[in-house]
Amino acid sequence: MLKYIVRRVFLLIPVILCVMTVLFTILYFTPGDPAHIALGQEATREAIAAFRTEHGLDDPFVVQLGRYIYRAVVHADLGYSYAMKSPVSYELSTRIPTTMKLAFWAVAFSTLVGIPLGVICAIRQYSFLDSVTTLVTLLGVSMPTFWTGLLLILAFSVHLEWLPSMGFSTPGEMVLPVVTLSGSTIAIIARITRSSMLEVIRTDYVRTARAKGQKERTVILRHALPNAMIPIMTIISMQFGLLLGGSLITEAIFSISGVGRLMIEAINMRDYPIIQGGVLFISVAFCLVNLVVDILYAFVDPRIHVR
Amino acid sequence: MNDAQPLLDIRNLFVRFHTDTGVVHAVNGLNLSLRKGKSLGFVGETGAGKTTTALAALQLIQSPPGEMTGEILFQGRDVMKMTEPEKRAFRGGKIAMIFQDPMTSLNPIMTVEEQIMEMVELHSAVANTRERAREMLTLVGIRPERGKDYPHQLSGGMRQRVGIAIALACEPDLLIADEPTTALDVTIQAQVIDLIKKLQSSVRTSLLLITHDLGIVAEICDDVAIMYAGRLVETAGLRQLYKKPLHPYTQGLFDAVPRLDTDPGEKLAVIPGLTPDPTNLPEGCSFSPRCPHARHVCHERSCGMKEYEPGHFVDCHFPLDFSSGNRGDGK
Numbered sequence: 001m002l003k004y005i006v007r008r009v010f011l012l013i014p015v016i017l018c019v020m021t022v023l024f025t026i027l028y029f030t031p032g033d034p035a036h037i038a039l040g041q042e043a044t045r046e047a048i049a050a051f052r053t054e055h056g057l058d059d060p061f062v063v064q065l066g067r068y069i070y071r072a073v074v075h076a077d078l079g080y081s082y083a084m085k086s087p088v089s090y091e092l093s094t095r096i097p098t099t100m101k102l103a104f105w106a107v108a109f110s111t112l113v114g115i116p117l118g119v120i121c122a123i124r125q126y127s128f129l130d131s132v133t134t135l136v137t138l139l140g141v142s143m144p145t146f147w148t149g150l151l152l153i154l155a156f157s158v159h160l161e162w163l164p165s166m167g168f169s170t171p172g173e174m175v176l177p178v179v180t181l182s183g184s185t186i187a188i189i190a191r192i193t194r195s196s197m198l199e200v201i202r203t204d205y206v207r208t209a210r211a212k213g214q215k216e217r218t219v220i221l222r223h224a225l226p227n228a229m230i231p232i233m234t235i236i237s238m239q240f241g242l243l244l245g246g247s248l249i250t251e252a253i254f255s256i257s258g259v260g261r262l263m264i265e266a267i268n269m270r271d272y273p274i275i276q277g278g279v280l281f282i283s284v285a286f287c288l289v290n291l292v293v294d295i296l297y298a299f300v301d302p303r304i305h306v307r
Numbered sequence: 308m309n310d311a312q313p314l315l316d317i318r319n320l321f322v323r324f325h326t327d328t329g330v331v332h333a334v335n336g337l338n339l340s341l342r343k344g345k346s347l348g349f350v351g352e353t354g355a356g357k358t359t360t361a362l363a364a365l366q367l368i369q370s371p372p373g374e375m376t377g378e379i380l381f382q383g384r385d386v387m388k389m390t391e392p393e394k395r396a397f398r399g400g401k402i403a404m405i406f407q408d409p410m411t412s413l414n415p416i417m418t419v420e421e422q423i424m425e426m427v428e429l430h431s432a433v434a435n436t437r438e439r440a441r442e443m444l445t446l447v448g449i450r451p452e453r454g455k456d457y458p459h460q461l462s463g464g465m466r467q468r469v470g471i472a473i474a475l476a477c478e479p480d481l482l483i484a485d486e487p488t489t490a491l492d493v494t495i496q497a498q499v500i501d502l503i504k505k506l507q508s509s510v511r512t513s514l515l516l517i518t519h520d521l522g523i524v525a526e527i528c529d530d531v532a533i534m535y536a537g538r539l540v541e542t543a544g545l546r547q548l549y550k551k552p553l554h555p556y557t558q559g560l561f562d563a564v565p566r567l568d569t570d571p572g573e574k575l576a577v578i579p580g581l582t583p584d585p586t587n588l589p590e591g592c593s594f595s596p597r598c599p600h601a602r603h604v605c606h607e608r609s610c611g612m613k614e615y616e617p618g619h620f621v622d623c624h625f626p627l628d629f630s631s632g633n634r635g636d637g638k
Binding site: 203204205207208209210211212213214215223226227300301302303306 | 403
């Protein structure tokens with residue numbers, strides 16, 4: 001088991017290095033001189049030349065790439081945002097906790113609702129509840145977040161005046177963004193749970209459990225659900241990774257200053273270092289979530305680590 | 308309970324499944340009884356409804372789409388009328404089942420001893436369930452320390468032994484073995500059959516052996532029932548039936564067994580045609596479309612079970628070879 005985990009962790013290193021290289025390369029070849037952006041359009045030739053020398057922008061590509069990776073890995077220095085006049089790592093670190101909080105609660109809420117919903121639908125296949133859920137989850141998957149978000153604000157903030165429509169610090173403020181983000185995630189989790197459970201419920205070992213005289217509840221919770229968990233966990237982790245990358249739209253609608261909004265601002269201002277840092281964060285977050293899920297797989301399914 | 312009363316008595320059982328393509332008539336008016344302490348071989352082609360009958364006896368037919376009518380008396384009680392908790396106590400505790408495919412019938416994410424322990428916890432008052440599970444493993448010839456293994460770490464034969472250990476852990480009154488050797492290598496088949504035979508006598512359980520292998524039946528069964536298209540066509544004591552198969556279908560089954568004394572390359576005798584489509588059973592005797600001896604009456608109505616000699620029942624208008632060494636019709 002430990003060997004499995006260590007191997008998975010070591011596999012992350014090349015992946016992250018590759019991501020950094022690709023990111024740096026793309027931005028390196030993107031038109032737009034960082035010196036121009038930093039100093040503004042009116043800067044003199046001399047000033048620009050001085051800036052380029054100072055920041056090593058005239059060095060060969062490989063040298064710059066090496067410097068970028070070295071600084072990022074050793075000093076956690078992701079560069080400097082000239083537009084915001086502060087280090088990228090600082091800007092990110094102030095935003096990441098908010099985004100993590102939003103992503104965590106959205107995933108937690110979706111899981112707590114989605115899995116039981118999917119299980120019930122699978123047990124009572126073709127029942128009224130199943131049909132209604134299928135319909136509602138179809139809506140949930142199809143409705144874009146900006147639309148559900150606006151509808152929720154309209155209903156709960158404007159008309160009912162129950163919940164605030166902005167911010168993300170108090171529990172009250174957290175409700176609407178979390179629910180908005182959860183809409184499609186609940187739907188996806190419920191659907192995957194349903195289909196995965198339907199497959200497992202028909203297996204021979206579930207029949208064996210019933211033939212032992214086990215209670216139906218135990219058959220489902222002890223024999224069927226754990227066996228159905230792998231695809232469910234995969235989907236949850238993918239959703240979590242996506243949400244960590246900043247739920248751009250939801251953050252914009254509810255004026256939450258998370259990674260998503262930071263990225264939008266940076267894109268608008270062509271603030272390449274921030275975009276680079278943000279994308280790197282998203283990639284690393286995705287990798288880490290995948291790592292955690294891979295380790296959880298092994299806990300759920302002994303076939304993965306016991307030979 | 309007196310000994311004259313059968314342990315399991317299935318009367319006029321019908322099982323149908325309502326599917327998108329029509330109603331599947333899986334079991335059609337089956338009558339079957341199993342004497343206490345005996346073993347009954349339940350023989351028929353794939354799709355004849357053998358497994359469905361066993362699942363019906365355990366009340367494990369999912370409804371919908373399944374639908375059951377008739378009576379299944381176990382120790383004189385109709386299992387169809389039992390409450391859900393009674394059925395649970397009865398499954399595993401009174402009737403246990405060994406399933407056909409050991410590769411898929413064990414839970415892949417539980418250790419094998421946990422799976423045996425689950426059965427023990429449900430149906431016995433044994434305090435140390437782990438101890439009991441290990442005893443069972445030893446009994447079926449697996450080293451008890453292998454109990455900590457998961458099913459994928461065991462071979463097919465070992466998994467089937469685990470299946471047997473689970474089924475016998477609470478000493479059920481009736482053991483249903485559903486083609487316990489079909490998925491196994493020939494060498495392992497013999498071991499598993501010997502094991503079932505040995506344990507059946509030591510645990511003193513009755514046995515319903517579902518198979519299509521007449522050789523295995525000859526080895527362990529006292530009685531034989533031949534099933535075709537959801538109903539019995541012939542039932543008798545082992546010797547009676549092997550000596551004198553009356554139904555043309557039974558005869559066909561025997562002819563289809565490869566023999567060592569035929570010349571190499573010679574074709575096996577096969578029963579022409581296919582088992583009838585269970586959504587669309589033929590009128591009259593269900594075997595009539597394939598029967599080489601079928602006559603007009605066979606296509607109109609089936610004969611119904613008749614006792615041709617004591618203990619030997621057959622459902623055929625013209626049973627083979629009876630009394631004179633000739634067919635009833637004088638061919």
